[in-house]
Amino acid sequence: MNEEKHILSILVDNEPGVLSRIAGLFSGRGYNIESLCVAETLEPKISRITMVTKADSIAIEQIKKQLHKLINTIKVIELTGQDFVQREMVLVKVTAKPENRAEILRIVDIFRCKVVDVGKEHYTIEVTGDEGKINALLSLLRPIGIKEIAKTGIIALNREPK
Amino acid sequence: MEELTGSQILMRSLKAEGVDTIFGYPGGAVIDIYDELARTDIKHILVRHEQGAVHAADGYARASGRTGVCMVTSGPGATNTVTGIASAYMDSIPLVVITGQVPTHLIGNDAFQEVDIVGITRPCTKHNYLLKDAADIAKTIKEAFYIARSGRPGPVLIDLPKDITSKITSYEPVGEIKMKSYNPTYEPNQKQLKKVIDLVLEAKRPVIFAGGGVILSKGSEELTEFARKAQIPVTMSLMGLGAFPGTDPLSMGMIGMHGTYRANMSTGECDLLIGIGVRFDDRVTGKTDSFASQANIVHIDIDPTSIRKNIPVATPVVGDCRCTLKKLNEMLDRSNLDGIGEKRSAWFKQIEQWKSTNPLAYSQGSAIKPQFVVEQLYELTQGEAIITTEVGQNQMWAAQYYHFDKPGHFITSGGLGCMGFGLPAAIGAQVARPDKLVVDIAGDGSIQMNSQEMATAMQYGLPVKIVILNNGYLGMVRQWQELFYEKRYACTQMSTAPDFVKLAEAYGAAGLRASKPEDVIPVLKQGLFELRDRPVIMDFVVEQEESVYPMVPAGAPITEMLLV
Incomplete structure (x- = not known):
């Protein structure tokens, strides 16, 4: 069966060990986590986990049920298939030799990103967007020379009716 | 409010849950608790190995229908309980396991007899807790018993650091527990039940497959009533034995790898399979593709993760087995059951024939069988x-x-x-x-x-x-x-x-x-x-090389049995 990407938004008790229960569930049952993003919600006792996982239709049903079964899980929402917005932030450390700097700044401008740190031979660029935008930016910067990147993983919320 | 030590609060909380027996083994980290335990009328059974304490609490829970309790010390005391906890978890047995822990200020220091038992038992408990404040003891005990026995039951572990068991704090008894994040479904969906009744009335070759969930929900009487009213033969998983009278003419005995010939054959041939409180594990299904391949499968279980985990199910019913069966019986009472026995007479004849051609059998010899x-x-x-x-x-x-x-x-x-x-x-x-x-x-x-x-x-x-x-x-x-x-x-x-x-x-x-x-x-x-x-x-x-038959080789369809 076809594995597809699913974005899950999971509300959990904000307690020690909860993340470990979720990570343990995935490793113990052989599911995979593509990315994971966790932080407190407006209610300090509740955290939101945004998770991207790849699974076929049978496995994703199990994953959602198993997540819900954990005592600390309050709600499991699958965003995939709904109308939702997603964002990810990436810091890209790119080699910035004098001959490339203008080119880098042009790309930064086109993609509406920011240079957040300037070193002797490197720029660090902050980019926010969906997967498509980020991949496009990275593919343009790669020939110039990317030293390293840090990604936040996807965060997402469903859209409210217009 | 009363001022009590953590150990005293623990004892009050256990008494409030009706605990009369604890299976356990003392040690340094739980010495304050034991000192307090000895002042109560709770019976303590001193085992000889902590694994024994958990299995004993498991046996106690199953024989009494109540929650089993065990108590052990930190480190090796705690690790020795793991096998017992894992066994209770697989069989959904309600247990509360209390482990001692090193004092809170030593946690993480690799202290003497320290082990992260909450980390170790996370995948084999229904839930577990590490307490760091004596003020949380009463509420946690209440919650632990509630979680252990409700929904799909299971073991719950509470890790208690030594310093909080002697710390004095104010105690107030805890009332009813309501948890935002845990709320099992007992009442089945009425629309699904209607579908089940329609299937039952139509089926020519139905089979009930009953499991441990029927016993855990205390629904054996309701199951027996349902099977007899609807005239459906019953097979049971290993965990389900006793859920339906084994000597009843409708009983086909156990299903699966060492199931009876008629139970396995009828599962292969049935047009309706009603799984009740089961999880279709590999020792039951054999090769899943050919399991009950002609049947419309109904699956009644309180745990939604059991449904469609191993086999596709056409008609899922999430609910407590007893509650569901009770409702099904009421619906059967309002249905026209005339001629339901006759409708299935060919099916019963077939089952009888499987029984008489291949009954459970062994041959006598000079050695004891x-x-x-x-x-x-x-x-x-x-x-x-x-x-x-x-x-x-x-x-x-x-x-x-x-x-x-x-x-x-x-x-x-x-x-x-x-x-x-x-x-x-x-x-x-x-x-x-x-x-x-x-x-x-x-x-x-x-x-x-x-x-x-x-x-x-x-x-x-x-x-x-x-x-x-x-x-x-x-x-x-x-x-x-x-x-x-x-x-x-x-x-x-x-x-x-x-x-x-x-x-x-x-x-x-x-x-x-x-x-x-x-x-x-x-x-x-x-x-x-x-x-x-x-x-x-x-x-x-006994005979040294006697084997268990029938036997389905691992991974084969359950209708392909090796017979005596």
Whole structure:
């Protein structure tokens, strides 16, 4: 069966060990986590986990049920298939030799990103967007020379009716 | 508000839950709790190994229908409980396990007898807690018991650092618990029930497949009523034995790898399979593609993760088994059931034919047959004993040849398949049911895994009976080696074992031995009845290379059985 990407938004008790229960569930049952993003919600006792996982239709049903079964899980929402917005932030450390700097700044401008740190031979660029935008930016910067990147993983919320 | 120590609050909280017995083993980290425990009227059963404490609490829970409680110290005390907890988790047995922990300021320091038991048991408990504040004890105990026994039951572990057990804090009893994140579904969806009733009325070849969930929900009477009203034959998983009377004409016995011929064949041929409180595990289904392949499958279970985990289900019903069956019975009462028996007469004839052509059978020989021992045990106890088992051939013969008419009488490590389970479980069952004859059907291999608990049985005057089917092998593995590994018996021969009669005597118990078929009945009579007041080991020296049949090779369709 076809594995597809699913974005899950999971509300959990904000307690020690909860993340470990979720990570343990995935490793113990052989599911995979593509990315994971966790932080407190407006209610300090509740955290939101945004998770991207790849699974076929049978496995994703199990994953959602198993997540819900954990005592600390309050709600499991699958965003995939709904109308939702997603964002990810990436810091890209790119080699910035004098001959490339203008080119880098042009790309930064086109993609509406920011240079957040300037070193002797490197720029660090902050980019926010969906997967498509980020991949496009990275593919343009790669020939110039990317030293390293840090990604936040996807965060997402469903859209409210217009 | 009263000012109490953490240990006092713990005792008050346990009393509030109605706890009358704790199975445990003291140690440094729980010494304050034990000091307080000794001042209460809660009975403490001192086991000889912490694994025994958990199995005993498991046996106690199954024989009494209540939540079992155990208490152990930190570090090795805690790690020794893991096998027992995993077994209870697989079989959905409600337990509360209290482990000591090093003082809070030492946690993470690799202190003496420190282990991260909450981390270790996370995947094999329903939930677990590490407490860091004495003020949380009362609420956590309340929550732990609620979680352990509600929904799909399971073990809950509470790790208590030593300093909070002696810390004084104010205590207030906790009222009812309501949890935002945990709210099991008991009431089934009415629309789904309507579909089930329609299927039941239409089916020509229906089968009910009942499991441990029926017993756990205390729904055996409702199941029996449902099966008889709707005229549907019943097969049971190992965990489901006793959920429906094994001697009822509608009973087809156990399903699966060592299930009866008619149970497995009927599952292959049925047009409707109603799974109730089961999880369709691999020992039941065999090859999943061909499992009940002609049937519309209905699955009733309180745990949504059980549904569609292993096999596709056309009609899922999430709900408590008892509650669901009760509603189905009411709906049947309002339905037209005229001629329902006749509609299925060809089906019953077919099942009868499978039964008569391939019944459970073995041949007598000059050596004692293990099946004969179990059969005679059944006859002599008239099916009234509580039977616990170890794991392997002994367990399968117990399941096949002892017929269980009532729930709570067959106590076995079904899911985990944990050798060493039977004796401590028998001890727990005997504590719960002092009026009952409790018999552990064991093998010579398994019994050696927890035989130290004989001392526990002696200390508390618990007259459990141990029937050892002694074949000198790890019999089930030997059987696989015989059938699938060209009789290469790699490491399955136990050429050295203690003299079990002397072993019993060393503990001050009685030991008996039968070596010839004609000794079986006299030894059973003496061990079960004449020596009723004390623990007895009965060592039956049986045919060494006897195998359990029918057998479905691992991964084959369950309709493809090796027969005797």
